Amino acid sequence: MNRPSPRPQPRIPTPGAAPRERLRVLFAAAEAYPLAKVGGLADVAGSLPLALARLGHDVRLIMPLYAAVDRARFRVRDTGRSFALPLRGGQETARIYEASLDGGVPAYLLENQRLYGRPQVYGEADDLERFLFFGQAVVEAPQQLGWAPQVLHCHDWHAAPALPILHRRRSQAPERYPWASLLTIHNLAYQGPFDDRFASEAGLREYLPEGAIGGSLHSFLGLGIYYADQVSTVSETYAREILTSEYGYGLEPVLQQRRRDLSGIVNGLGEGDFPAQDPHLVAKYDAKSLSQKAVNKAALQRRVGLPPDPHIPLLGMVGRLVEQKGADLLAEALEPLLSRAQVQLVVLGTGQKPYEEALADLARRYPRQAAVQLVFDASLASLIYGGADLFLMPSRYEPCGLGQMIAMRYGTVPVVRRTGGLADTVADCHQGSERGTGFVFVQYTAKALLGALGRALAAFQDQGAWRRLQLRGMEGDYSWEASARKYEVVYRRALERASLS
Ligand code: ADP
Numbered sequence: 001m002n003r004p005s006p007r008p009q010p011r012i013p014t015p016g017a018a019p020r021e022r023l024r025v026l027f028a029a030a031e032a033y034p035l036a037k038v039g040g041l042a043d044v045a046g047s048l049p050l051a052l053a054r055l056g057h058d059v060r061l062i063m064p065l066y067a068a069v070d071r072a073r074f075r076v077r078d079t080g081r082s083f084a085l086p087l088r089g090g091q092e093t094a095r096i097y098e099a100s101l102d103g104g105v106p107a108y109l110l111e112n113q114r115l116y117g118r119p120q121v122y123g124e125a126d127d128l129e130r131f132l133f134f135g136q137a138v139v140e141a142p143q144q145l146g147w148a149p150q151v152l153h154c155h156d157w158h159a160a161p162a163l164p165i166l167h168r169r170r171s172q173a174p175e176r177y178p179w180a181s182l183l184t185i186h187n188l189a190y191q192g193p194f195d196d197r198f199a200s201e202a203g204l205r206e207y208l209p210e211g212a213i214g215g216s217l218h219s220f221l222g223l224g225i226y227y228a229d230q231v232s233t234v235s236e237t238y239a240r241e242i243l244t245s246e247y248g249y250g251l252e253p254v255l256q257q258r259r260r261d262l263s264g265i266v267n268g269l270g271e272g273d274f275p276a277q278d279p280h281l282v283a284k285y286d287a288k289s290l291s292q293k294a295v296n297k298a299a300l301q302r303r304v305g306l307p308p309d310p311h312i313p314l315l316g317m318v319g320r321l322v323e324q325k326g327a328d329l330l331a332e333a334l335e336p337l338l339s340r341a342q343v344q345l346v347v348l349g350t351g352q353k354p355y356e357e358a359l360a361d362l363a364r365r366y367p368r369q370a371a372v373q374l375v376f377d378a379s380l381a382s383l384i385y386g387g388a389d390l391f392l393m394p395s396r397y398e399p400c401g402l403g404q405m406i407a408m409r410y411g412t413v414p415v416v417r418r419t420g421g422l423a424d425t426v427a428d429c430h431q432g433s434e435r436g437t438g439f440v441f442v443q444y445t446a447k448a449l450l451g452a453l454g455r456a457l458a459a460f461q462d463q464g465a466w467r468r469l470q471l472r473g474m475e476g477d478y479s480w481e482a483s484a485r486k487y488e489v490v491y492r493r494a495l496e497r498a499s500l501s
Pocket of ligand 1: 040318319348350375377402406
């Protein structure tokens with residue numbers, strides 16, 4: 001019997017497998033690992049381009065060439081191209097050098113001895129002028145390189161001056177600057193504020209819009225938010241929080257105006273940030289060999305001088321001892337905890353003196369329960385992630401936060417406040433529930449923190465359920481690949497919006 005030949009099936013694209021257009025993206029950031037690193041921005045600017053390149057995009061980075069960049073180690077080469085730009089009544093020259101980030105991502109480094117020939121990345125008296133020039137040069141450099149981006153992706157206030165400048169150039173000569181733009185805010189507290197005099201000298205006055213909104217835009221970050229095609233920050237919850245006066249640091253009016261173009265994407269962790277690969281651990285482990293964590297716990301107790309005890313719950317904290325991180329709450333909550341409960345505590349961090357002193361005092365008064373190390377120490381940090389049972393992160397605000405994600409990867413259960421990236425990455429484990437990856441509290445009070453700690457300590461008593469809780473955290477996807485796919489979507493939104501404007 002003749003059977004009708006099957007009709008060709010229409011190809012149904014599976015989600016995530018749709019053919020992608022290769023995008024050209026220029027990352028503009030003041031620091032990028034491994035070339036120069038001061039804080040978390042360098043990790044993002046060093047890792048995200050590689051994750052995007054792996055998805056098939058042509059991503060390049062541009063940053064200043066500081067004296068601290070090791071030219072020999074990173075094989076920094078002169079491209080032979082240079083250009084001059086006006087700067088506050090004078091003129092400055094940038095010479096373009098070239099190097100590579102990990103994975104071969106090209107990096108363009110702007111040399112100007114007067115502005116960047118200093119060891120420090122930030123903290124100079126003329127930072128405003130240094131990064132105004134950077135922003136101008138970011139827009140100019142592609143014209144010299146014969147390679148132009150489709151999307152200019154600026155990070156934080158240091159690169160933000162490029163955004164009003166690009167906007168102006170694009171409206172004057174769209175064929176020369178057909179680039180869309182995205183500004184990513186890593187921490188809204190740093191804005192690069194300027195006064196009227198600087199605005200006049202720097203030629204920024206023309207970018208300040210009329211009306212009330214213009215009054216709130218006297219900062220590089222404010223101008224960037226106003227002029228970028230898209231704005232993102234490093235978690236969905238922080239993207240909502242910064243629309244309020246509590247978290248907006250005075251920029252909430254312009255953020256509210258841009259709210260339809262504002263999104264949040266959490267950062268990822270590095271590929272080496274796994275307990276199975278961590279050279280600082282005494283015993284490496286993964287989900288299948290989680291019992292090895294006990295070896296690290298014993299090593300941690302020995303190293304910080306606490307009595308070795310496999311059964312006592314051990315609380316760890318690694319982070320800056322500043323109000324943002326909840327250092328004031330810790331100082332208030334830990335005393336009643338140590339006096340009432342059978343727990344041990346290890347704190348590693350540096351920060352504001354009063355918090356350092358309060359914690360050091362606690363360690364003196366409870367020497368068998370609390371150890372406080374006021375230093376920066378990557379190997380002790382690893383041992384805390386690998387050896388502690390619980391990880392404390394009671395932040396007042398937290399744009400994304402890495403500590404809680406590292407802790408979960410290491411099977412260390414986080415106790416966090418429901419804010420910013422902590423709210424987006426840690427799900428609360430209700431009493432007796434087989435869901436959730438940590439313990440979450442809402443109010444910024446010592447009482448609320450103690451409440452979450454009480455729940456955590458009660459849960460610790462049931463070791464079977466505790467192990468399943470640890471495993472749920474370890475199974476989470478904290479990779480850059482997941483974040484890079486979300487950035488792709490935002491790039492496309494920026495391209496759409498740029499084509500409309
Ligand atoms: P921040 O706001 O400080 O960037 P994150 O949680 O995003 O906070 O990242 C901080 C990173 O720095 C984490 O990986 C944490 O382990 C590490 N860190 C912070 N303080 C110390 C310290 N004193 N010693 C070692 N590592 C630290």
